[in-house]
Amino acid sequence: MHFIxxxxxxxxxSAPLAxxxxxxxxxxxxxxxxxxxxxxxxGTGSGLPFGSGERLDYQVTLANGNRVxxxxxxxxxxVDVRSSRALLFRFDSRIRYMxxxxxxxxxxxxxxxxxxxxRFMKHERNPLSRHDESFELYPDEKRxxxxxxxxxxxxxxxxxxxxxxxxxxxxxxxxxGAVYSFDRHFDVARNPIRVTVVRREVIPTxxxxxxxxxxxxxxxxxxxxxxxxxxxxxxxxxxxKLPVRIESTMPVIGTAVLTITGVQSxxxxx
Numbered sequence: 001m002h003f004i005x006x007x008x009x010x011x012x013x014s015a016p017l018a019x020x021x022x023x024x025x026x027x028x029x030x031x032x033x034x035x036x037x038x039x040x041x042x043g044t045g046s047g048l049p050f051g052s053g054e055r056l057d058y059q060v061t062l063a064n065g066n067r068v069x070x071x072x073x074x075x076x077x078x079v080d081v082r083s084s085r086a087l088l089f090r091f092d093s094r095i096r097y098m099x100x101x102x103x104x105x106x107x108x109x110x111x112x113x114x115x116x117x118x119r120f121m122k123h124e125r126n127p128l129s130r131h132d133e134s135f136e137l138y139p140d141e142k143r144x145x146x147x148x149x150x151x152x153x154x155x156x157x158x159x160x161x162x163x164x165x166x167x168x169x170x171x172x173x174x175x176x177g178a179v180y181s182f183d184r185h186f187d188v189a190r191n192p193i194r195v196t197v198v199r200r201e202v203i204p205t206x207x208x209x210x211x212x213x214x215x216x217x218x219x220x221x222x223x224x225x226x227x228x229x230x231x232x233x234x235x236x237x238x239x240x241k242l243p244v245r246i247e248s249t250m251p252v253i254g255t256a257v258l259t260i261t262g263v264q265s266x267x268x269x270x
Contacts, residue, residue, distance in 0.1 A: 048112060049170050049241050050265070052077050052087060056242065057262035059206070060095055063255045069095030069102075071258050073166075073243070081118045084111045089163050095256075102126040108163040114139055115168075117186065120161035135161070137186050144186045152187065159186035162219075169195055169233070170241040174213040176200060194218040203234055205244060206261045211237040212244050240265060 055074040061067045071093035078085040089108040094101070102125060109119040116139040124131040134147035137159050144159070145151040160168055165185070172180060172195065180195040198214040212234040219229050232247040242265065246258040 047171070049239055050075060050167055053264065055262075055264040056260060058093075058246075058258040059261050060093060061257050061259065063257070068097055068256070069093060078112075079109070081109045081111075084114070084118060086111050086118055089167060091163055093258075106163045108161050110164045110167070111139070114158060116158045117161045117164045120163065120186075122162075135186070137161075154186045155183045155188055155191060158184060160184045161186060165193065165217075166233075166243065169215060169217065170235065170243075172197075174215065174235060174237075174241065176213070190220045193220075200237060201234065203245060205259050207263075210234075210244055213237050213241075 052075050055072065058071040058073075059067055060069040060071050071091070074090050076088040076090065079088050080086075086109040089106075089110055091104070091106040093104045096102070104122070104124045106122045107120070108117055110117050117137050118139070119134075119136055121134045122132070135144050136146075137144045137154070139154070139157045139159055142154045142157055142159075143151065144154055162185070168184075172178075174197050176197050176199045178197040182193045182195070183191040185191050185193060194217070196216045196218075198216055201212055201214050202209050203212055213236075215233045215235060217231045217233060219231060229249060232245075233243050234245040236242040236244050242260070242263060243258075244260045247255060248258075249255055
């Protein structure tokens with residue numbers, strides 16, 4: 001993901017999709033159903049629509065509809081990072097294009113009390129290149145340091161990285177027409193990040209037709225975009241705000257679309 005990030009939004013309802021607390025099964029791959037628990041009980045802190053145990057599975061297709069791989073986003077923890085208890089966000093995509101495999105793995109350690117990232121790691125391998133990066137973030141000191149020896153200042157005491165930002169937008173009020181601008185990426189050069197809430201839509205997915213809110217995120221990422229890039233995210237139109245579909249640009253293959261195929265979430269709809 002290059003930043004990258006079920007109830008009440010289902011048009012054709014079915015029993016497994018009646019609540020976000022249930023793990024949706026697709027083709028019999030995920031038969032487990034979680035007992036419902038709220039985000040607060042998951043140790044995320046009050047008011048967050050995600051928590052430890054959430055898992056979102058996707059199919060990856062190109063703009064022409066050809067399927068090229070799969071991706072998963074999930075939340076682990078809490079885990080200890082220095083003096084904090086952090087949620088661990090994970091993203092893993094595997095694609096095969098022109099018979100050549102590619103993979104992108106990201107991890108973000110997020111303090112749900114400070115609402116800030118503490119650590120970020122990413123590994124990318126595609127047919128033309130390989131890229132690895134690792135950062136330690138120090139919110140109280142408004143600075144960061146990379147494993148490669150680089151360092152810099154952050155514009156805020158609540159810094160985010162590209163993966164934690166995907167979770168952060170789920171905390172926003174998704175009122176169509178709303179426009180947000182944030183200077184919260186830990187790297188000053190990656191700011192500002194602009195988020196526009198476009199409109200409500202109904203989209204087809206392997207889980208059925210879903211009610212969503214379309215959000216467009218404009219980001220600065222010199223590694224993947226010339227100038228400014230746009231990531232389109234369709235979030236479920238409910239308290240969970242699950243990223244149901246994500247459209248982004250990947251090296252070599254161009255525009256890729258991640259569409260949800262399975263969900264396990266601690267978020268419970270009432």
